[in-house]
Amino acid sequence: MAKVQTDRRDFMKYSTLGVFTAAIGGAVALSPYSLQAENRLRPPGAVDEKEFLGLCIKCGQCLQVCPYHSIKLADFTMGHGVGTPYIDATERGCYACSAVPCVLACPSGALDHHCEKPEDIHMGIAVLESPERCIAMSNTPVPEGYNIKMKRFTDAQRNVTELERELIERLEGYEGKQCTLCADVCPIPNPLSAIAMVPDANGGKRPEIYDACIGCGACEEVCPTSVPSIVVKSRVSYEDQYENAGV
Numbered sequence: 365m366a367k368v369q370t371d372r373r374d375f376m377k378y379s380t381l382g383v384f385t386a387a388i389g390g391a392v393a394l395s396p397y398s399l400q401a402e403n404r405l406r407p408p409g410a411v412d413e414k415e416f417l418g419l420c421i422k423c424g425q426c427l428q429v430c431p432y433h434s435i436k437l438a439d440f441t442m443g444h445g446v447g448t449p450y451i452d453a454t455e456r457g458c459y460a461c462s463a464v465p466c467v468l469a470c471p472s473g474a475l476d477h478h479c480e481k482p483e484d485i486h487m488g489i490a491v492l493e494s495p496e497r498c499i500a501m502s503n504t505p506v507p508e509g510y511n512i513k514m515k516r517f518t519d520a521q522r523n524v525t526e527l528e529r530e531l532i533e534r535l536e537g538y539e540g541k542q543c544t545l546c547a548d549v550c551p552i553p554n555p556l557s558a559i560a561m562v563p564d565a566n567g568g569k570r571p572e573i574y575d576a577c578i579g580c581g582a583c584e585e586v587c588p589t590s591v592p593s594i595v596v597k598s599r600v601s602y603e604d605q606y607e608n609a610g611v
């Protein structure tokens with residue numbers, strides 16, 4: 365009988381320890397500081413990630429003024445930083461509005477008011493992550509149905525702004541043509557300083573990224589491949605990605 369009680373005590377001790385360890389592990393995994401590893405794409409002007417998490421009061425003002433519906437608030441399924449704004453570029457990139465209204469709307473300093481124009485934005489850097497998918501490189505025309513992809517928001521149950529309608533109209537007519545979508549959509553005032561289609565060794569063309577890229581993610585959004593061939597790496601600079609790589 366004494367043996368049974370000892371086993372039971374051991375079980376209780378170790379199972380409690382297990383739960384405690386799991387809870388601590390979970391807390392660490394959910395800690396705001398672990399977000400640095402995940403590197404979510406933040407709205408224009410976002411200060412350093414750790415500072416951002418401390419300053420952002422989760423008011424949603426940036427989101428409310430964005431005319432492209434680019435900004436979302438993280439929900440509990442994202443694990444940490446719940447309620448903080450981020451941009452999911454596969455769904456909707458930022459279109460670098462001239463007066464950067466999201467920054468102006470931020471009351472807390474989480475979005476730095478020194479970010480006053482598109483050229484001041486430094487969200488990350490675009491990278492042709494999957495060149496083997498890029499249909500411009502394989503001389504494959506933009507597939508039929510692409511416009512449907514771009515129109516997905518007109519059918520959604522939400523207000524579609526005039527600027528969003530203009531964007532959809534701009535992107536119509538690409539079906540069956542060589543893909544230059546990422547370069548054509550780049551919203552900065554001098555897009556050729558950020559991205560250009562250049563001849564590729566295989567006879568196709570490929571997008572090349574330059575140092576004026578602000579990491580807005582518009583190119584990632586419009587890329588017609590099922591998984592975007594071009595993606596934005598959050599909080600990575602041009603120098604880090606293209607000049608210091610392998611140093």
Ligand code: SF4
Pocket residue numbers: 407408429430431432433434435457458459460461464465466467
């Ligand atoms: S710059 Fe414009 S499009 Fe980009 S997140 Fe801010 S308000 Fe939205």
Ligand code: SF4
Pocket residue numbers: 489490546549550551552558559573576577578579580581582583584596
């Ligand atoms: S290349 Fe892509 S990420 Fe860079 S500024 Fe242009 S659209 Fe934005």
Ligand code: SF4
Pocket residue numbers: 492497498499500501543544545546547570571583586587588589592593594
């Ligand atoms: S949008 Fe750019 S990266 Fe994507 S398939 Fe077209 S050319 Fe390639």
